[in-house]
Amino acid sequence: QYLDGRIFILGGVSGQTRMLRNIYIFDMDESSIVSGVPMKEQRAYATSAQVGSIIYVFGGKDSHFNHYNMKSCEKLDTRKSPMNWERIAPMEDGKGDAGAVVVNGEVMVVGGCSGEYFLSSVEIYNPSTNTWQRGPSLQAARSGMGLTVLDGVVYIAGGHRGTGRLRSVERLLPGAKRCLDLHII
Secondary structure (H helix, E strand, O other), rough: EEOOEEEHHHHHHEEEOOOEEEEEEEEOOOEEEEOOOOOOOOOOOOEEEEEEOOOEOOOOOOOOOOOOOOOOOOEEEEEOOOOEEEEEEOOOOOOOOOOEEEEOOOOEOOOOOOOOOOOOEEEEEEEEEEEEOOOOOOOOOOOOOOOEEEOOOEEEEOOOOOOOOOEEEEEEEOOOOOOEEEOOO
């Protein structure tokens, strides 16, 4: 995540099997990297989003040996001193390699993989109430996709579905009950 001239690097994998709690903060102005306070849980393949000064991290994988991805989530208020991670409400579905975007102050966590199958689910997190609600499902289950928001419309492009890469694009209009296919790219 990029915030106030700093890049936050969250978790990951060491070697091939050890998932990390570590965070590193790269200060763009000083060209320096420092270790930050570790997350509550080790995570790789998690997704993150930023709302104001707060960084949120969602799901991921906590162990190479655990078949299922995580439901747990955390937040870090970068303006607090000292900074410290706090647990927030868990997602309904465990997921890794999902995407996340912020729309109107809420975070949409899109697609991903449960550990067994690819997901078409969309979960929407409300930071002010620390609650989740279901959003409209994607037309195609996918993980590792590209996400962006333009004029309040969420665009979901590409990704993987287990049998190969996707070339489709979907869009989600504010208040819509389902995602719409745009076209094949």
